[in-house]
Amino acid sequence: MRFSPLFWPIRLKGSTIYILDETRLPQKLAYIKARNYKQACKAIKDMKTRAAGQVLLVMYIFLQLLKQGKRKELARVALTINKTRPTLSFKSLTDMVLGWSKNRVPLEKCLLGFLEGLKYSRIRQAEDAAKLLKNNDTVLTHCNISGLMPLIADIASKQGKSLKFFATETRPYLQGSRLTAWELRRAGFDVTLITDNMVASVMAQGRIDKVIVGADHLALNGDIANKIGTYQIAVTAKYFRVPFYVICPPPSDKKSGKEVKIEIRPDKEMLEYQGLRLAPVGAKGYYPAFDITPYKLITKHIRMEIKR
């Protein structure tokens, strides 16, 4: 199986963490070096990595601490990680690690075991998604599911199913354009970019068979938080009766999406793009980075099972 660089965007070499800088893609495939947890947390805040990359990075931060002989700092580092961004449930990840640190099993073993489990759970999710697709299906996706989309296409292809893709560009960060269209093309699959406001148009034309998106947060009732724009696609898919599938992380402890805190980012990030001013000087914007899609709009949750 060939993996997209986005499938496993974090590495640890010696005691340095290498973080794929997703903001520089597709122009450049470059890694940031994080020599300590502060540099790594800054990469999360600056959205250098996101989605699955954030989960991996949390684990690698703890592995780095162990390599640096700083086991005593576990709890303090966990607090810093929890404060980076609000919508992904960092606390449930760090609580899990702090829990392991009280076990008899060495913490390093737990962390490496979790990462190994995560890898196979994610491949399993791609297999589950591929099962839901038919030959000649056209799949619409939004933002980027950390390398899973080319993996799904690859698995489907081995089952004799040819897929086509539509990717929304995903303003304001353009992850759909910069990451999803890039990784699908790179792997040889047919992908067409649309702007975020074209979803109803292409669905009305009958060009979309299924929607597959990821999620940054899964609440206990099945509500999900995902990249801003997901909710609108779900509403539109419901209207046009297009199945809407979500590849989910493990559930958090939140009862419903209402309890999930939505990150509001600086409006500058949507009023400018790579230094180019898009809006009139002095204009104000509103930039919620995520939205909550209620469970009733989700045709099927593709859940993650991690065996430990």
Place this chain on the structure above:
Amino acid sequence: MRFSPLFWPIRLKGSTIYILDETRLPQKLAYIKARNYKQACKAIKDMKTRAAGQVLLVMYIFLQLLKQGKRKELARVALTINKTRPTLSFKSLTDMVLGWSKNRVPLEKCLLGFLEGLKYSRIRQAEDAAKLLKNNDTVLTHCNISGLMPLIADIASKQGKSLKFFATETRPYLQGSRLTAWELRRAGFDVTLITDNMVASVMAQGRIDKVIVGADHLALNGDIANKIGTYQIAVTAKYFRVPFYVICPPPSDKKSGKEVKIEIRPDKEMLEYQGLRLAPVGAKGYYPAFDITPYKLITKHIRMEIKR
């Protein structure tokens, strides 16, 4: 009443047409000089002007012809105009003018009379729209309604009704950002920009009371063609039970939206922005410039009545 420069973006001085270059806004308020109908038609093709500006320009092209003593070329010029862009019903406009040319009333008088009527019909539409709004309403709009939005706010304000606005940026040309947010701010009104994918999010938060959009084409059954993304907002507004109002041009002769030809523009226009590459090299895009919103999603048509 103060008018936005977008309300009447075309002027005729001597025999030169001045066309507000909407692609240079908000950085620069500049006019293109069209000394003949070919230059004027090129400005339509290149989207230098749009919406109401296109209707005005057609009339000014004929006035220019008369000033240049080229009355014999009316029919040939009409054909060139009809071919510029497919979605606005240029033919019904030029057929109307060719019809007038066979009247006893001088053609120039008909053209000037139509323009005068158009001006007051549009002000009347703004008044009709203002009637539908309440004090403290927040109105969401998409793309740009050629100067009508600040006019609506102005009229409402004189009735003691304070309005707030959300404007979608309207990818790929960003008319919502460059034109609507610009003209509303310029006139002193409160406007917040969102990306096109945030509509469900802000509606779910209860922040939008009404949607008002324009239309480039009104079919006989009430279906409208408007800037790409309108349909998706209509679907989302229906889901959240937010009233969806459309400021319409006079109806065409098409029975329904199905008969309206949708312009497909070069994908380069969405994969690049002002020379900055947004998408991976080699990626393909799909760019329908308009979509059709079916009448059943429209709460109320704000119709145009032209008295001649």
